[in-house]
Amino acid sequence: MKLAVIQYPGSNCDYDVIHVLRNLVGIETELVWHRNFNQSEFDAAILPGGFSYGDYLRAGAIAAHSPSLNEVKEMSQEGKVVLGICNGFQILVEAGVLPGALLRNDCLRFVCKWVNLRVCSSRTSATKLIPEGGLLHIPIAHSEGRYVNKNNDLKKLYENDQIVFKYVNEKGEEINSNPNGSLDNIAGICNLDGNIVGLMPHPERASEPSINPYGSDDGLLVFESMLNYINH
Amino acid sequence: MTKACDYVVEVIIENKKLAKDPEGETIYRELVNKSGYDQIQSVRSGKYLRFIVNTKTSKDAKKLVQDLCNDLRIYNPVVHSLQVTARGNSQ
Numbered sequence: 001m002k003l004a005v006i007q008y009p010g011s012n013c014d015y016d017v018i019h020v021l022r023n024l025v026g027i028e029t030e031l032v033w034h035r036n037f038n039q040s041e042f043d044a045a046i047l048p049g050g051f052s053y054g055d056y057l058r059a060g061a062i063a064a065h066s067p068s069l070n071e072v073k074e075m076s077q078e079g080k081v082v083l084g085i086c087n088g089f090q091i092l093v094e095a096g097v098l099p100g101a102l103l104r105n106d107c108l109r110f111v112c113k114w115v116n117l118r119v120c121s122s123r124t125s126a127t128k129l130i131p132e133g134g135l136l137h138i139p140i141a142h143s144e145g146r147y148v149n150k151n152n153d154l155k156k157l158y159e160n161d162q163i164v165f166k167y168v169n170e171k172g173e174e175i176n177s178n179p180n181g182s183l184d185n186i187a188g189i190c191n192l193d194g195n196i197v198g199l200m201p202h203p204e205r206a207s208e209p210s211i212n213p214y215g216s217d218d219g220l221l222v223f224e225s226m227l228n229y230i231n232h
Numbered sequence: 233m234t235k236a237c238d239y240v241v242e243v244i245i246e247n248k249k250l251a252k253d254p255e256g257e258t259i260y261r262e263l264v265n266k267s268g269y270d271q272i273q274s275v276r277s278g279k280y281l282r283f284i285v286n287t288k289t290s291k292d293a294k295k296l297v298q299d300l301c302n303d304l305r306i307y308n309p310v311v312h313s314l315q316v317t318a319r320g321n322s323q
Contacts, residue, residue, distance in 0.1 A: 057306065065305075094308070100310060101251065104255065106254045107254075148250065148251045153310075181254070
């Protein structure tokens, strides 16, 4: 099994993800420049966080035209696993792989803090090992993470079980827990089949207890879920 | 035969109502309104792009930029509205 971490100009969480996958999860992982990415060589791909193309125009809007997104669209059709983290999620949305839009936080500030997430669906490649209702303690760090969609399309997301993560308080309630003004507290969504997932929080920053302030390894469950999903 | 010349095509991208406009609302509420400009009713923020386009008519220039905005997803139609205007030597 081999995973690709796709590097765009401005990616800055690529090596963090590679460290987690290689050294904590134990999967062969390759860093691939976005123009050289050939999906047939890999079982899964991760689009890491960062500021691709300086977030010019809109976060993810320019990277969305990279040839790597054609490969990702093929992966979507073939049922292969793709995870977009933060800027990676923004790229997937801008490329139309995932629906909706990620706009500037309603507080108009870059928000960098630890949040609680509730897992709303366990069928996806990023949540297969986490029961529905399970809570994860994971940090966010973004300026443009406010998820927006039309009412009809939001309804479809619920009907099709495409809402994967929501921002909640410590009790798991959607009260005083929305860090960016996201519609219905949405932190992450998936495609119809559940093989492609995008989320704003950074699971790779909550994977190794000794190097984070809360000793959390909740993020590791996301990567282990990917492995489990691919193997079954 | 009409000769091609340069036109200025301006593009304004604004958030649709469903996407709100926290920047425009904050400028209005915290700066304009608090400074006593009572006649100002609202402020909208957006993104502005200016293209110099070489075509035969301003209509062609506008159409080219409109198509480009759709093709390259210069705006996200789910949450943004687009205004395109062309000026220069009108034919």
